Amino acid sequence: MSEKNREGKRTARERLAEERAKQKAAEKRRRVLIVGASVLGVLGLAAVIGVVAANAGKDDAAATAGPVVAPSGANGEDSLAIPVGDADARSTLSVWEDFRCPACKSFEDAYRSTIHELTEAGKLKVEYHLVTLIDGNMGGSGSRKAANAAACAQNEGRFPEYHDVLFENQPAETSDDFASNRKLLDLAGKVDGLDSSAFRSCVEDGRHNSWVAKSNDAFRKGGLSGTPSVFLNGTNIYADQSMTPAKLKQMVEAKAQG
Numbered sequence: 728m729s730e731k732n733r734e735g736k737r738t739a740r741e742r743l744a745e746e747r748a749k750q751k752a753a754e755k756r757r758r759v760l761i762v763g764a765s766v767l768g769v770l771g772l773a774a775v776i777g778v779v780a781a782n783a784g785k786d787d788a789a790a791t792a793g794p795v796v797a798p799s800g801a802n803g804e805d806s807l808a809i810p811v812g813d814a815d816a817r818s819t820l821s822v823w824e825d826f827r828c829p830a831c832k833s834f835e836d837a838y839r840s841t842i843h844e845l846t847e848a849g850k851l852k853v854e855y856h857l858v859t860l861i862d863g864n865m866g867g868s869g870s871r872k873a874a875n876a877a878a879c880a881q882n883e884g885r886f887p888e889y890h891d892v893l894f895e896n897q898p899a900e901t902s903d904d905f906a907s908n909r910k911l912l913d914l915a916g917k918v919d920g921l922d923s924s925a926f927r928s929c930v931e932d933g934r935h936n937s938w939v940a941k942s943n944d945a946f947r948k949g950g951l952s953g954t955p956s957v958f959l960n961g962t963n964i965y966a967d968q969s970m971t972p973a974k975l976k977q978m979v980e981a982k983a984q985g
Contacts (some may be wrong), residue, residue: 791940792937793936795938802854808821811853811854811855812845812846813866819853819854819960821854823946824955826857827900828901830954831954833899834896855886855890859941860946867906868903869903876915876929878919883920885920888918889914889915893916912927
């Protein structure tokens with residue numbers, strides 16, 4: 728092979744090596760740019776989430792910053808319980824519930840008819856405590872707004888009926904449908920005599936928001952583990968795996984008979 732041919736092949740190899748080096752350098756720069764953009768994207772998303780969360784916290788604080796106004800007839804410590812049934816009944820059922828809580832709906836679906844039977848017979852009184860646990864866990868304001876609306880229904884003497892309607896029409900846990908006043912007012916149409924201007928004003932103004940917040944604070948400070956928390960004459964019956972509506976009825980009727 729001539730010296731000229733060898734020189735040409737060497738030059739070609741050098742050019743190929745240089746081209747490969749350029750390609751590797753370009754690929755490295757591309758990877759750096761992609762990683763950098765990804766990091767910026769994550770940081771940007773985190774910043775947006777942080778802003779949203781901060782604003783949500785501010786909105787909730789603003790919504791519950793007013794004076795604590797208990798609904799009509801509320802009783803118990805700090806007037807945080809809504810009573811249903813005969814005040815002289817010998818058994819008391821204390822129920823801590825969140826209108827967005829699926830387990831609360833399951834409890835209501837199973838025990839509703841028995842509780843109604845016992846309260847109407849004058850054998851049981853129920854004290855309902857409203858909680859906003861799901862708002863805190865899942866985000867949103869549906870628990871608070873539904874609880875406020877239920878307190879507004881108490882003012883109109885329609886709490887038990889509206890309480891039941893809310894649970895019967897509970898949205899999925901991940902949905903915040905109850906954050907809509909329109910939804911809450913539409914559901915009020917299912918309760919005879921509830922959809923009044925006074926009720927609408929109470930719902931739209933969030934009149935009992937601070938009272939709901941105080942009820943939720945009592946739930947947290949009481950060391951309760953979750954919703955529903957249900958106590959019959961001070962005993963936690965929801966934790967009793969053998970509890971059934973029939974057993975609850977038997978216990979209440981035995982107490983009524985002395």
